[in-house]
Amino acid sequence: MARSDHPDREENGSGSSAAYSVDGIPVVDLNILANGDADQRKEAIQHLGRACADWGFFMVINHGVPESLQGATMDACKELFSLPTEEKAGYMEAGPMDPIRVGTGFNSAVDGVRYWRNYLKMFAHPELHCPAKPTYLREIAAEYAARTRGLTLELTTAVSESLGLDGSRIAEALNLDKCLQILIGNHYPPAGPDIGAIGLPAHSDHGLFTLLFQNGVNGLQVKHGGEWLLAKPIPGSFFVIAGDQLEIVSNGRYRAVLHRALVNGEQARMSFLSLIGPCLETVVEPIPELAQEASRGAEFGGIKYREYMEHQQSNKLRENAALDIVRVQRGILARQVSMNNSPINV
Numbered sequence: 001m002a003r004s005d006h007p008d009r010e011e012n013g014s015g016s017s018a019a020y021s022v023d024g025i026p027v028v029d030l031n032i033l034a035n036g037d038a039d040q041r042k043e044a045i046q047h048l049g050r051a052c053a054d055w056g057f058f059m060v061i062n063h064g065v066p067e068s069l070q071g072a073t074m075d076a077c078k079e080l081f082s083l084p085t086e087e088k089a090g091y092m093e094a095g096p097m098d099p100i101r102v103g104t105g106f107n108s109a110v111d112g113v114r115y116w117r118n119y120l121k122m123f124a125h126p127e128l129h130c131p132a133k134p135t136y137l138r139e140i141a142a143e144y145a146a147r148t149r150g151l152t153l154e155l156t157t158a159v160s161e162s163l164g165l166d167g168s169r170i171a172e173a174l175n176l177d178k179c180l181q182i183l184i185g186n187h188y189p190p191a192g193p194d195i196g197a198i199g200l201p202a203h204s205d206h207g208l209f210t211l212l213f214q215n216g217v218n219g220l221q222v223k224h225g226g227e228w229l230l231a232k233p234i235p236g237s238f239f240v241i242a243g244d245q246l247e248i249v250s251n252g253r254y255r256a257v258l259h260r261a262l263v264n265g266e267q268a269r270m271s272f273l274s275l276i277g278p279c280l281e282t283v284v285e286p287i288p289e290l291a292q293e294a295s296r297g298a299e300f301g302g303i304k305y306r307e308y309m310e311h312q313q314s315n316k317l318r319e320n321a322a323l324d325i326v327r328v329q330r331g332i333l334a335r336q337v338s339m340n341n342s343p344i345n346v
């Protein structure tokens with residue numbers, strides 16, 4: 001959606017910089033963050049801060065990533081899923097830290113639960129890794145990765161300011177110039193009468209922020225106020241999901257949101273995500289200024305992002321349990337890593 005368009009004002013019921021969707025999900029207008037006057041910007045940054053503190057989830061509109069690019073990315077991903085298995089076989093044995101992975105959640109028994117999902121994951125930054133086919137995927141993915149990375153970095157600057165920090169503070173602490181970016185395509189086939197099937201169980205994302213858009217079929221649910229809420233997007237917007245690294249770096253002032261994906265009985269659902277995390281070699285810990293001003297001091301110990309991600313991706317999916325390995329409890333760092341669980345595919 002071009003930044004000059006404001007088609008969503010009516011839908012979110014407000015022209016102000018503190019808007020909500022009809023379901024109460026915060027809506028952040030990037031045009032105001034980028035081009036608003038000082039007062040509008042200040043209000044928008046406070047709204048963003050509240051969205052991160054109260055929800056860990058919001059929508060972003062007027063973000064400047066063309067809808068045609070969102071569509072082309074989704075189409076290329078769909079084509080990849082429809083290729084014969086032998087074209088994808090090379091990526092199907094990959095582990096969590098391999099840069100390209102294609103997998104299926106079909107009928108996989110994990111805790112007796114079925115994950116009804118196919119996925120593609122490709123590392124897009126610091127270096128772009130892309131399956132060989134379809135051949136046009138690389139160019140689209142490169143463009144899409146650059147645009148969504150820029151958007152996430154803009155949001156991160158505003159989020160840093162919302163915490164009373166310099167705009168560049170979080171980006172510097174996490175070495176986001178060398179950030180890990182993963183593009184993820186999810187395809188959830190129609191479940192038919194198999195009403196027991198779920199797409200993805202409740203989890204938080206391991207990175208800093210994830211941007212998500214979908215193919216017009218709803219299914220993403222977020223936990224807010226102890227209840228699951230079906231997230232219905234404003235057309236052309238991105239959902240923004242706060243991840244575990246935001247919770248750590250903000251010393252728990254902002255929360256990683258629990259979310260899950262439902263499957264539709266009749267229609268195939270697709271979602272496409274851009275996940276940004278710190279540089280893999282960076283030790284992530286609460287920003288010292290935030291830990292100092294907190295009554296309980298630092299809520300988390302430091303951990304190298306590579307180590308955190310490997311742990312989160314190699315263990316059974318239990319909501320946001322991965323955060324427990326760095327959570328400080330009564331002055332003790334609770335880092336007991338239990339490695340006897342089955343792999344998950346988030």
Ligand SMILES: O=C(O)CCC(=O)C(=O)O
Binds near residue numbers: 186205
């Ligand atoms: O497909 C969705 O809506 C959610 C996907 C998701 O949460 C993930 O891939 O981490």
Ligand SMILES: [Fe+2]
Binds near residue numbers: 259
């Ligand atoms: Fe997720």
